[in-house]
Amino acid sequence: MAYKHDYDKILTRLTIILSKLNDGESLSEKELALEFNVSTKTLQRDFNDRLSSFPIYKENKKWKMQNGFKIEKTKSLEEQLILDIIEKMTESIGGNFATKSHKLLSKIKNEEFNPIYTKLNIEDITDRFDDIKLIEHAIKEKKELECSYENDREGKFQARLKPLKIVNYEGFWYLVAFRDDYLEKYYLKTLSNIKQTDTVFSTDDKIDDLLNNSLSIWFKANIDPFTVRLYADTTATKYFNRRPLPTQSIESVHQNGTMEFTVKITDEMEIIPIIKYWIPHLSVLEPLWIYEMVNEDLQSYLSNQT
Structure with missing residues (x-):
């Protein structure tokens, strides 16, 4: 049985060996055995088993690192796991974005195997890379943008925007910006036809708090949040305990595994789609007008089924 300090010694030895190889040194098992006061069999196990996932090779009785390979020395196992998760998230986006990100992450990770799998439906925006870079630069430099935009309410129109953030909600990409002093998404x-102007604008840091507390793209600015109180059955309770909503606060937990909780929102459409998704496992306790809106939509749906 190996004790903790034994593992510490092994980890220290392997880290030093990798550091030497990463610096271009050629290493002899006999010389390392003397340096670390271990047997050559231990060093053989280090190279053949413990370091087998790295691109190292033996030539003229000395171990070397393959040309063009570099290890980020500060990368921990936790950081490796994070990189694996990021890679799988970018794969879900697809297109050139996934291809380019995979190449970039491979340079950092130095390995192909990834034990993580994710299924995220994220919109592919690789065809808008040039526009995104332009918008990103305008956000950093706080420069206004001129562009064309089209929606169902106003049709196609010209807009002058103060860009704040590029955001993703439920897999779709949006630009959060001020237009005529109103925050819009x-x-x-x-x-389209996006151009950066020379006009500089100023902002405060409230946008980050607003985004952090939002439940969906329906959030509103300059509106005092209001509270919605909900009842969750055992099925919904498990989910909302695992993945709490922003601003979620548990009011009471019942012995039967159900609970009551509240969320603060700035627009009813932040919560209504969530309630509908979880019917019949989630119901509205307060305010009454939210309950009536959900009930009216439900009755309309049921009437259309007969």
């Missing part, structure tokens, strides 16, 4: 793929 623009579906990214319907923006």
